[in-house]
Amino acid sequence: MRPQLRLLCDSSFRGPQRSRDVASILREVDExxxxxxxxxxxDLASYGKDRPDELGAGSIVDLVRQVSAKVPRTRLLYLYPSDLSDALIEAILDSGVPYFDLSLQHVSKPHLRRMRRWGDGERFLRRIADIRARAAQATFRSNFIVGYPGETEDDHDQLLSFVGEASLDWCGFFEYSPEEGTYALGLPDQVPVGLMHERIAELREMQDAITAAKRDELIDQTLEVLVDEPGIARSHHEAPQIDGIIRVPLTLPTGSFASVQIVDAQGPDLVAQGADSAS
Structure with a gap:
């Protein structure tokens, strides 16, 4: 059975977050x-903050553990690093999916403050290193905005350096797009579109090489995969629909778990022994 994606905290982009009731979430998991x-x-890690009397800050940890008790795999997407507590890290590592999707957005401290965001590259690197020390098999994804108003060459260089040093498994890079009614629309020092194109191309080229090297490292390893459809599966390294896939033998039943040996890498995708690599 294909994994299901369900929203935990309903929110418009400009409205307050609304956390769903725990019982309704667990009921949906059962269904x-x-x-x-x-x-x-x-902002998944903020689950419960809007309902302090019933849930409160840190409620995501208990929720993850309750969901993990019901299913073999629980995957979390879109976590702000400011709320990535030790307790949440341990819950993720115990969930069957040591996969950390961190919404970093940028790494230059002054630029993050322009974006009204927390953190900086050094803090992020320390947290990533800490997680890797606990679980060498941990997989990381992040996303970054390129060309937000005020982004300087030094800001961009810091991001390039971080991408190279962090060596994340997956990264998404998005060009800043002005929207009516947003804080950023009226900011000075708008970045020219052509320069945004150049910066994002440079970042994507670097990350593509990192991702390819990460995938090559998995060749000859045996991975436990979940078969999503005939010939297509994923290990804990791949989130559905946004990361690469693993090609597996067509004989493996959909919805089953299997241990497969990786024999090749084709860009972001892997090929398991016995698979039709041309499928």
């Missing part, structure tokens, strides 16, 4: 009868 549940929200 889905999926092998992997993906928890996602605009």
């Amino acid at each position: 889905l009868q999926a092998k992997e549940i993906v928890l996602v929200a605009q």
Whole structure:
């Protein structure tokens, strides 16, 4: 059975977050009868903060553990690093999916403050290193905005350096797009579109090489995969629909778990022994 994606904290981009009731989430998990549940929200780690009397800050940890008790795999998407506590890290490592999707956005401290965001590259690197020390098999994804108003060459160089040093498995890079009614629309020092194109191309070229090297490292390893459809599966390294896939033998039943040996890498995708690599 294909993994299901369900929203935990309903929110418009400009409105307050609204956390769903725990009982309704667990009921939906039971109804889905999926092998992997993906928890996602605009700011997943903030789950419960809007309901301090019933839930409160840190409620995501208990929720992850309750969901993990019901299904083999629980995957979390879109976590702000400011709320990535030790307790949440341990819950993720115990969930069957040591996959960390961190919404970093940028790494230059002054530029992050322009974006009204927390953190800086050094803090992020320390947290990533800490997680890797706990679980060498941990997989990382992040996303970054390129060309937000005021982004300087030094800001961009810091981001390039971070991407190279962090060596994340997956990264998404998005050009800043002005929207009516947003804080950023009226900011000075708008970045020319042509320069945004150049910067994002440079970042994507670097990350593509890193991702390819990461995938090559998995060749000859045996991975436990969940078969999403005939010939297509994923290990904990791949989130559905946004990361690469693993090609597996067509004989493996959909919805089943299997241990497969990786024999090749084709860009972001992997090929398991016995698979039709041309499928």
